[in-house]
Amino acid sequence: MTSPAPLDDMFRALAEPRRRDILRLVADTERAAGEIAAEFEVSRTAVSQHLTVLRESGLISERREGTRRLYRARREALRELQKALDGIWSGALDRAKALVEES
Amino acid sequence: MTSPAPLDDMFRALAEPRRRDILRLVADTERAAGEIAAEFEVSRTAVSQHLTVLRESGLISERREGTRRLYRARREALRELQKALDGIWSGALDRAKALVEES
DNA sequence: CGCTAACGTTAGCGATGACTGACAGAGTGC
DNA sequence: GCACTCTGTCAGTCATCGCTAACGTTAGCG
Numbered sequence: 001m002t003s004p005a006p007l008d009d010m011f012r013a014l015a016e017p018r019r020r021d022i023l024r025l026v027a028d029t030e031r032a033a034g035e036i037a038a039e040f041e042v043s044r045t046a047v048s049q050h051l052t053v054l055r056e057s058g059l060i061s062e063r064r065e066g067t068r069r070l071y072r073a074r075r076e077a078l079r080e081l082q083k084a085l086d087g088i089w090s091g092a093l094d095r096a097k098a099l100v101e102e103s
Numbered sequence: 104m105t106s107p108a109p110l111d112d113m114f115r116a117l118a119e120p121r122r123r124d125i126l127r128l129v130a131d132t133e134r135a136a137g138e139i140a141a142e143f144e145v146s147r148t149a150v151s152q153h154l155t156v157l158r159e160s161g162l163i164s165e166r167r168e169g170t171r172r173l174y175r176a177r178r179e180a181l182r183e184l185q186k187a188l189d190g191i192w193s194g195a196l197d198r199a200k201a202l203v204e205e206s
Numbered sequence: 207c208g209c210t211a212a213c214g215t216t217a218g219c220g221a222t223g224a225c226t227g228a229c230a231g232a233g234t235g236c
Numbered sequence: 237g238c239a240c241t242c243t244g245t246c247a248g249t250c251a252t253c254g255c256t257a258a259c260g261t262t263a264g265c266g
Binding site for chain 3: 119121146148149152153167169170171183
Binding site for chain 2: 242243244
């Protein structure tokens with residue numbers, strides 16, 4: 001066991017350039033699924049699937065308002081990712097500490 | 104412009120858990136390909152392919168010594184990744200550009 | 207209720223990716 | 237030269253991914 005499951009999903013979600021584009025789009029502003037889809041030239045379906053992946057990974061949050069669903073990037077996710085990157089690069093001391101915290 | 108090509112490759116490389124494990128392994132210590140492969144239960148071939156992906160993305164550096172090839176994580180890559188993440192979330196790229204134009 | 211708008215979900219397809227096994231190459235020592 | 241070690245490369249297989257098109261669902265309006 002090296003990476004917690006949610007982090008695993010985040011890294012996988014970030015691998016797709018279009019998902020990073022979507023993430024940028026909802027970084028500052030909360031946007032509806034339709035608005036997001038309109039920004040790209042792929043089908044609404046594709047964007048919806050990307051949003052599902054992003055949401056399940058914890059990178060974005062979803063809020064329903066009537067028939068619309070509003071998405072926004074989660075700032076805590078950024079911190080988790082940065083911590084994960086530091087954990088990869090930094091030394092064995094930090095890794096040992098992380099192991100202790102897991103249990 | 105969305106993502107520079109090297110960053111794109113880094114994110115894709117990080118998506119694979121095994122590659123992150125390899126990255127952790129060579130974060131502090133420079134290791135030979137064989138040593139790295141011995142840590143996992145997949146074939147040497149698979150590890151070699153992972154090392155190629157990591158090297159081409161710029162996440163690790165390669166140094167030859169006799170028949171051995173020594174790998175080590177590039178610390179500059181960490182900085183580039185953190186900058187990229189900040190750029191996604193806070194729109195720091197645009198703000199930095201504005202700061203440059205001010206001076 | 208019927209109708210529309212805004213979404214998500216499913217099935218299926220083509221492309222990409224991670225893996226194994228067999229082979230090739232480069233360096234070292236005899 | 238020959239043998240041995242360490243490693244990358246190639247071919248092929250199976251799973252996964254991103255995409256489109258058609259269908260299902262939920263909320264609001266008349």
